[in-house]
Amino acid sequence: MLSHPLGMPLYYNTPGGGFQFVLLVSLLVGMLLSLPVLLYQLIRYVEPALSTRRLTRNAVMGVMAASVGLAIAGVVFAFLIILPASLHFFAGFGDEPVRPLISAASYFSFTIGCLATFAIIFQLPLIMLLINTIHRWPPGQLPHYRMHVIIGSFAVALILPFTYDPLTQFLVALPIIGLYEVSLGLIWMANRPVRRAAQPTPKPAAKVVAPVRSAQLMKPERPAQIMPLRRRIDGRQLVQLG
Secondary structure (H helix, E strand, O other): OOOOOOOOOOEOOOOOHHHHHHHHHHHHHHHHHOHHHHHHHHHHHHHHHHOOOOOOHHHHHHHHHHHHHHHHHHHHHHHHHHHHHHHHHHHOOOOOOOOOOOEHHHHHHHHHHHHHHHHHHOOHHHHHHHHHHHOOOOOOOHHHHHHHHHHHHHHHHHHOOOOOOHHHHHHHHHHHHHHHHHHHHHHHHHHHHHHHHHOOOOOOHHHHHHHHHHHHHHOOHHHHHHHHHHHHHHHHHHHHHO
């Protein structure tokens, strides 16, 4: 199954080449099966830097499941899309005088490098959420880096050893950009309760109405102070008329 994207038989040029290939495949399967245990130990190691409270078992299991799911998605994407496109590009340079004789060890190294790269790339949402847990991103800061992420994704696709043609480079950059957009949505949802808690609470209506009522009660006192003055003015006018 691992050699299916190549479409040709593999060879080994040492007496123990076949055994070495089977051993490497067995080690790969063992690493994949032990990945949840490694993730559990890694989470427990970095847990003191994340928060003052100890993570619950459900939270740890959720992070492990998300990481394994993202890794599997990256491996499947690389095996079904990136690896066939890359092998097809390299096979186009073979001519009649020069025929490929690919060894099992070299093909295994090329394939595992491709699969492991995308298993790590697909961890981008989980890594950004981890950084947001340690130090929360300021609101509106991450969308400003969208253009930097687009340029950086094509730069990563340019330096990888299995992406020399423009089509494969575009196929590599596309999931990086998509994962960044998914990370923005997840971080926005994670910071939503914090934003609600940081909003100022409105003042009670009783504290606002009380000064208004006191001001209304003080208004009738002004005409009482002005009435004696009007009476004195009216009296002077009557004296002058008399």
